[in-house]
Amino acid sequence: QVQLVESGGGSVQAGGSLRLSCVSSGSVTGYCMVWFRQAPGKEREWVSSISRSNGTSYADSVKGRFTISKDAAKNTLYLHMNGLKPDDTAMYYCATVLRWWCPLLPRVADFGYWGQGTQVTVSS
Numbered sequence: 001q002v003q004l005v006e007s008g009g010g011s012v013q014a015g016g017s018l019r020l021s022c023v024s025s026g027s028v029t030g031y032c033m034v035w036f037r038q039a040p041g042k043e044r045e046w047v048s049s050i051s052r053s054n055g056t057s058y059a060d061s062v063k064g065r066f067t068i069s070k071d072a073a074k075n076t077l078y079l080h081m082n083g084l085k086p087d088d089t090a091m092y093y094c095a096t097v098l099r100w101w102c103p104l105l106p107r108v109a110d111f112g113y114w115g116q117g118t119q120v121t122v123s124s
Contacts, residue, residue, distance in 0.1 A: 002026045002113040004094050009118035016084050016122070022077040022094035022115055029072045032102040034111065035079050037090035037120075047092070048079065049102040057102065061087070084122045091117040 008020040020035070030052055038044040048068040049057045056068050067080040077094055095111035097103075103110050 002028055002096065002098075004028075004096065004113060004115035006092065006094055006115040006118040009092060009120045011121040011123065012084055014085055014122055014124050017080070017082045018084065018120060020079040020081065020092055020094075020118060020120075022079075024075045024077065024094075024096070027072075027075070028096045028098070028113070029070045029075055029077065031096055031098050031100060033070065033077045033094065033096045034102065034106055035068065035077075035092060035094055036106075036108065037088075037092045038117075039090040042090075044093070044108050046106040049106060050077070051102050052100040055102075081120070084120075086122050086124050089120060089122050091119050093117045 003025040005023045034049045035047040036044050037047050047059050050068045065083045069078045095114045097111045
């Protein structure tokens with residue numbers, strides 16, 4: 001069984017920072033792991049990916065502001081978010097697919113395991 005639990009969300013002013021965490025089971029940090037986000041009334045969108053070998057990829061909207069990382073010993077995935085904007089307001093989800101490399105164009109349907117989400121709210 002694979003279980004993912006996100007935490008670290010909250011409310012911040014524009015320009016602020018947050019660190020999201022995703023605690024996993026089943027050694028899934030050894031596989032492709034990703035962050036998605038979804039705002040009310042919008043489609044769930046891909047944010048960032050990290051592969052088994054720690055190769056990373058980011059959506060253009062967050063590139064240069066967000067950093068994805070993991071700690072395999074703690075079975076934890078992280079998303080460090082800096083320079084937050086109101087458009088970053090969303091529910092953030094971690095997910096995984098049991099493969100070493102991540103899809104070049106990640107889709108929701110590519111990932112079989114999801115956390116429950118953690119809310120990020122950025123005010124102006």
